[in-house]
Amino acid sequence: MPRKPIIAANWKMHKGPADAAAFIEEFENLIGGSSSVEIVLSPTFVTLPAAKAALANSETTQLAAQNCHFEDKGAFTGEISIGMLQEIGVDYVIIGHSERRTLFGEDDAMINAKAKALHAAGVKPIVCIGETLEERESGQLESVLRRQLEVGLKELSADKMPATVIAYEPVWAIGTGKTASPADAQQAHAFVRKVLGELFGEEVAAQIRIQYGGSVKPANTAELMAQPDIDGALVGGASLEPGSFSEICKNAG
Numbered sequence: 551m552p553r554k555p556i557i558a559a560n561w562k563m564h565k566g567p568a569d570a571a572a573f574i575e576e577f578e579n580l581i582g583g584s585s586s587v588e589i590v591l592s593p594t595f596v597t598l599p600a601a602k603a604a605l606a607n608s609e610t611t612q613l614a615a616q617n618c619h620f621e622d623k624g625a626f627t628g629e630i631s632i633g634m635l636q637e638i639g640v641d642y643v644i645i646g647h648s649e650r651r652t653l654f655g656e657d658d659a660m661i662n663a664k665a666k667a668l669h670a671a672g673v674k675p676i677v678c679i680g681e682t683l684e685e686r687e688s689g690q691l692e693s694v695l696r697r698q699l700e701v702g703l704k705e706l707s708a709d710k711m712p713a714t715v716i717a718y719e720p721v722w723a724i725g726t727g728k729t730a731s732p733a734d735a736q737q738a739h740a741f742v743r744k745v746l747g748e749l750f751g752e753e754v755a756a757q758i759r760i761q762y763g764g765s766v767k768p769a770n771t772a773e774l775m776a777q778p779d780i781d782g783a784l785v786g787g788a789s790l791e792p793g794s795f796s797e798i799c800k801n802a803g
């Protein structure tokens with residue numbers, strides 16, 4: 551079965567409720583009610599309810615949170631549980647973004663705890679992985695990706711994996727304007743799929759969507775998406791404007 555491309559906007563710490571509602575109104579008009587790709591918006595926690603309301607009649611666009619905690623409740627000041635996100639109606643949760651890893655000290659074991667909790671709750675994870683420039687230049691690309699997948703996806707059941715999305719985001723390409731070449735990105739994606747095959751079986755690996763992330767723009771989307779193992783994009787900067795994000799979604803289709 552062909553994998554349906556998935557294009558997700560990562561708004562990071564941008565857009566409060568009013569900005570998000572204005573974005574969604576314009577974006578939905580530009581998309582025009584149908585799309586051949588799955589589209590996901592990831593606002594901040596406080597913006598999720600307004601975004602959900604603005605998307606109430608959308609046939610195309612779903613919602614993700616940018617993070618979650620792995621416990622149901624408790625003394626975790628500043629954290630948000632998966633149950634709370636379900637109450638709002640999120641479809642996906644991004645976990646392990648490189649900014650969470652580097653700025654907030656999240657490691658593969660914590661990302662694994664979040665992935666397990668999301669699977670248990672029936673919410674789809676978007677699991678981010680990717681190497682730093684130093685790791686790539688010192689020949690560690692494959693060992694880093696393998697570790698992130700082996701530890702981050704440890705003990706997850708294979709039957710939940712087709713609904714899980716992997717986002718391969720070379721850290722040196724995030725927010726820098728530097729994109730991996732389509733050939734380099736494809737090589738990394740093929741390696742990720744090979745490791746997924748070792749972990750969950752090839753039939754399951756063939757169903758898992760692997761997004762590319764790192765300075766995706768309207769102009770480079772089609773070429774990246776033409777690669778056989780690139781099944782979508784996780785988009786930061788270029789997702790903040792309805793015009794550029796809708797163009798990315800169209801060019802990915």
Ligand code: PEP
Binds near residue numbers: 719724725784786787
């Ligand atoms: C990201 O933050 O996940 C990302 C890919 O950002 P940008 O598109 O701005 O590089």
